[in-house]
Amino acid sequence: MIKRIKLRTLFIGGCITLFFLVLVGRVFYIQVLQGDFWQKEAAKTWAHTTIIKAQRGEITDRNGSVLASDVPAYTVVVEPKVIHEQGIRDEVIQGLHEILNKPVSELEELVDSKDKDGNLNKNREVRNEGWKVDQEVADKITEFGKKLEKEHDIRETGIGFVKDQKRYYPKNSLAAHILGYTDRDGNAVAGLEYFYDKLLKGTNGSLNYQSDGKGVKLPDAAETYKPVVNGDSLKLTIDSTIQYYIEDAMKEAYTEYQPKSMTVIAADPNTMEILGMANLPTFNPNEYWATKNQGDFYNHAIKSIYEPGSTFKIVTLAGTVQEKLFDPNAKFQSGYIMIGRRRLNDMRGGWGRITYLDGVKHSSNVGFVKLGYEMLGKDRLKQYIENFGFDQKTGIDLPGEAKGVLTPQYDVEYATLAYGHGKVQVTPIQQLAAVSAVANGGKLMKPYVVKEINDPNTGKATVTKPEVVRQVISAESAKQTSIYLEQVVADQKIGTGRHAYIEGYRVAGKTGTAVKVVNGEYDYTKNVVSFIGYAPVNDPKIAVIVIVDDPKTELGGGGVAAPIFKKIVSQSLEYMGVPKVYANDKNGKKSGDDAVAARTAPNMVGQTMKSAREQLLDQGFDFESVGGGPAVVSQYPSPGTALSSGQKVYLLSEQGDKPTIPDLRGESLRDALEVLSLLKVGIQVSGEGYVTVQKESVNNGKTQVALTLMPNKQDAKDTEAASGEATGPNAESASEPKPDINSKQNAASSN
Numbered sequence: 001m002i003k004r005i006k007l008r009t010l011f012i013g014g015c016i017t018l019f020f021l022v023l024v025g026r027v028f029y030i031q032v033l034q035g036d037f038w039q040k041e042a043a044k045t046w047a048h049t050t051i052i053k054a055q056r057g058e059i060t061d062r063n064g065s066v067l068a069s070d071v072p073a074y075t076v077v078v079e080p081k082v083i084h085e086q087g088i089r090d091e092v093i094q095g096l097h098e099i100l101n102k103p104v105s106e107l108e109e110l111v112d113s114k115d116k117d118g119n120l121n122k123n124r125e126v127r128n129e130g131w132k133v134d135q136e137v138a139d140k141i142t143e144f145g146k147k148l149e150k151e152h153d154i155r156e157t158g159i160g161f162v163k164d165q166k167r168y169y170p171k172n173s174l175a176a177h178i179l180g181y182t183d184r185d186g187n188a189v190a191g192l193e194y195f196y197d198k199l200l201k202g203t204n205g206s207l208n209y210q211s212d213g214k215g216v217k218l219p220d221a222a223e224t225y226k227p228v229v230n231g232d233s234l235k236l237t238i239d240s241t242i243q244y245y246i247e248d249a250m251k252e253a254y255t256e257y258q259p260k261s262m263t264v265i266a267a268d269p270n271t272m273e274i275l276g277m278a279n280l281p282t283f284n285p286n287e288y289w290a291t292k293n294q295g296d297f298y299n300h301a302i303k304s305i306y307e308p309g310s311t312f313k314i315v316t317l318a319g320t321v322q323e324k325l326f327d328p329n330a331k332f333q334s335g336y337i338m339i340g341r342r343r344l345n346d347m348r349g350g351w352g353r354i355t356y357l358d359g360v361k362h363s364s365n366v367g368f369v370k371l372g373y374e375m376l377g378k379d380r381l382k383q384y385i386e387n388f389g390f391d392q393k394t395g396i397d398l399p400g401e402a403k404g405v406l407t408p409q410y411d412v413e414y415a416t417l418a419y420g421h422g423k424v425q426v427t428p429i430q431q432l433a434a435v436s437a438v439a440n441g442g443k444l445m446k447p448y449v450v451k452e453i454n455d456p457n458t459g460k461a462t463v464t465k466p467e468v469v470r471q472v473i474s475a476e477s478a479k480q481t482s483i484y485l486e487q488v489v490a491d492q493k494i495g496t497g498r499h500a501y502i503e504g505y506r507v508a509g510k511t512g513t514a515v516k517v518v519n520g521e522y523d524y525t526k527n528v529v530s531f532i533g534y535a536p537v538n539d540p541k542i543a544v545i546v547i548v549d550d551p552k553t554e555l556g557g558g559g560v561a562a563p564i565f566k567k568i569v570s571q572s573l574e575y576m577g578v579p580k581v582y583a584n585d586k587n588g589k590k591s592g593d594d595a596v597a598a599r600t601a602p603n604m605v606g607q608t609m610k611s612a613r614e615q616l617l618d619q620g621f622d623f624e625s626v627g628g629g630p631a632v633v634s635q636y637p638s639p640g641t642a643l644s645s646g647q648k649v650y651l652l653s654e655q656g657d658k659p660t661i662p663d664l665r666g667e668s669l670r671d672a673l674e675v676l677s678l679l680k681v682g683i684q685v686s687g688e689g690y691v692t693v694q695k696e697s698v699n700n701g702k703t704q705v706a707l708t709l710m711p712n713k714q715d716a717k718d719t720e721a722a723s724g725e726a727t728g729p730n731a732e733s734a735s736e737p738k739p740d741i742n743s744k745q746n747a748a749s750s751n
C-alpha cells in the first residue's frame with residue numbers, strides 16, 4: 001500500500017515536473033525565440049499611429065483666382081450584411097444607381113459580395129462612381145439614407161461614406177494643359193501639378209499614442225507628434241480672363257475648320273510671363289478618366305515640333321536688319337530662284353520685280369532666300385537661328401518640353417531654312433520667345449508660368465524674376481524689324497497679315513503656311529497654318545502665336561490663324577486697359593500724336609472707377625488707376641489741363657494705410673512729384689529728368705518712395721528696357737548686354 005502511494009506520488013511529481021519543464025520551455029520559446037514577433041503583435045494592440053494628411057498647395061492665377069485646390073471629398077460605402085438583414089437590397093441598388101449613375105449589375109455585385117468563408121462582407125467601397133464624390137453627391141446619399149430609415153422604421157441602412165479630400169479644378173477645362181491633374185489616389189500626373197509636385201504635396205504629419213486592450217487611450221502614456229507640413233501654393237503668370245479669351249476664340253475656329261489640333265500661347269513679350277496657353281482638343285482635369293483619346297492630354301505648345309513656315313522669316317529679317325543688309329527699297333525678281341539644280345518657288349508664280357519690303361509683305365520665299373542664304377550666308381544664318389533660341393529648350397517650367405531640330409547640311413537646305421522649311425522644326429514656345437525678342441528690344445527671355453511660390457507654413461514668398469538669356473539683336477534693329485512687320489499687317493492690299501489688323505492698335509506680325517510631311521513626303525493636301533505677332537508695336541503688352549494643324553479649308557495662315565489672333569489680342573488689350581490710338585480721321589478722331597496733343601484731361605473726379613476707365617478707354621486716353629476704392633477721389637493732371645503727347649491720366653481712389661504706388665518710370669520729375677504728392681507719401685529724388693528707377697520703403701510707419709532720374713527720356717526708357725524685368729515699382733536697372741552674334745531640298749512654299 002505504502003509502496004503504491006509512493007509510486008503515485010512519484011508519478012504525479014514527475015508529471016508536474018514535466019509540465020513545468022514544458023511550460024518553461026514554451027515561455028522560453030515565446031519570450032526569447034519568438035520575442036520580436038509577439039512584441040510587434042502586442043504593439044498592434046496598444047500602439048496606434050494616426051496620420052494627419054497634408055493639404056496640397058493651392059494654384060491661383062496672377063490675380064488670385066483659384067485654379068486648383070484641395071476640397072472635402074467623400075467615398076460611398078455599402079454594408080452588404082446590414083443591407084440584407086434590413087431587407088432593403090433592391091431599394092439600395094436602385095437608389096445608388098440613380099444618384100451615382102453606376103450600372104445596376106455592378107451594384108448588385110457589391111451588395112451581394114461575400115468573404116472567403118461565404119459570409120456577406122461587412123463593408124465595400126463603391127468605386128469608381130462613388131469614389132471621392134463632392135459635397136452635393138454626399139448630401140444626396142445622406143437624404144437617401146434618411147428616406148430609407150423613415151420608410152422602413154430602421155436605424156441602420158448599410159449606406160454611408162468615408163470623409164477624405166480631393167483635388168478640384170473650379171474652372172474645369174480652363175488652362176487644363178498648364179495645370180495638368182492628379183489622379184484619384186492623389187498622384188500628380190501632368191502639367192504644373194507634376195512639375196512642382198514636391199512643393200505642392202507637402203508632408204503628412206502623425207500622432208503616435210498607446211491604448212488599452214479596448215483601444216481607449218492611456219491617460220499617462222507618452223505620445224509622439226509629428227506636425228503636418230502643408231504644400232506650397234503657386235501664383236501663376238496666367239490671367240484667367242485672357243485664358244478665357246484664348247479658349248473662346250479657339251473653340252469658335254475649331255468648330256468652323258475642324259482641324260486635327262490647335263495651339264495658342266500668349267505672353268508678355270517684355271518678361272515672357274505666360275498670360276495664357278491652350279490646346280484643342282482638351283480635357284477636364286476633374287473628370288480626366290472620361291477622356292478616351294490620350295492625345296487630348298498632349299501639350300502641343302511645348303512638346304510638338306513642326307516646320308514653322310513663314311513665321312520663321314522673322315528671324316531671317318531680324319538678322320539682315322542687324323547686319324545692315326536689309327534695304328527695303330532695293331528690288332529683286334520674284335517667282336523662283338535656283339540653288340544648284342533645285343528650284344525654289346514663290347506662291348502663285350511671284351509678283352515680278354518688287355522691293356524687298358514688298359517681298360516681306362507678300363511673304364516671298366525667293367526674297368528671303370536672297371536675304372538669308374545669299375546676304376547673310378549659311379554660317380551667319382544658322383548662328384542667328386541658334387541665338388534666337390532654336391535647337392535648344394527654352395527652360396519653361398512645364399514638363400516634357402521638346403528641343404526642336406536644326407540639321408541643314410546641303411546648300412538647298414540652308415536656302416529653305418531662310419523661310420522656315422526643310423531641316424528645321426520648332427516648338428510653339430520657341431517661336432513665341434524668339435518673336436518676343438524682336439518686340440522687347442532684342443532680348444531673348446526665358447518663359448515661365450509660376451510667378452510666385454508661397455509657403456503657408458512660414459509665410460515666405462519666392463518671386464520669379466524675368467531672366468534674360470542673351471541679347472540677340474540691338475534695340476534699334478529690333479525697332480526697325482518691328483516697323484517692317486507692322487506693315488505686313490497694316491498694308492490692307494498686299495500684306496499677308498492684313499486680317500490681323502486691329503483698328504486703334506498698332507500690330508506687327510507674320511503669317512505662316514507649311515505643308516505637312518506624311519510618311520517622309522510632303523502632302524500638299526495637309527497644312528499647318530499659323531500667325532505670330534504682338535501689339536501695340538510702340539509699347540508691346542502682349543505677344544501671341546496661333547497654330548492650326550490641318551484645317552479643313554484652303555485658306556492659309558492669313559485667312560485662318562490671323563483672325564483668331566485678332567480676336568484674342570483686341571479683347572486682351574481692351575481688358576488690360578491699353579488705350580486705342582486711331583491712325584486716321586474715321587469717326588471724327590484725329591491721328592497719332594496730334595490726337596493726344598490736342599486733348600485736355602477730362603474730369604473724372606466723383607465718377608465710379610469702372611465708369612471712368614470705360615470712358616477713358618473708349619476715348620483713347622492713356623491712363624492708370626491707383627488704389628482699390630470704388631470711386632475717383634482725385635486725378636492728375638487736373639481736369640482741363642492740356643495733355644502732352646503720350647502723357648498719362650492718373651485716377652486715384654481712396655487709399656488705405658499703405659497707399660498703392662503706380663509705376664512712374666519714364667515720367668517726368670514734375671509728373672512723378674504731382675502724383676506722389678496726391679498720395680501723401682515721402683519722396684526722395686536723385687538725378688534729374690525722367691524716372692528710371694523707383695523703390696518703396698517704410699520709415700516710421702510712413703511710405704517713402706525713392707526716385708532715380710536721367711536727363712534724357714529715351715535714355716530712361718533704354719535703361720528700363722535693359723533691366724529685363726517686369727514693369728513695376730521695385731524693378732532695378734541693369735547694363736544692357738551687347739548683341740551676341742558671330743558676324744562671320746526644295747520645300748513647299750509658305751505665306
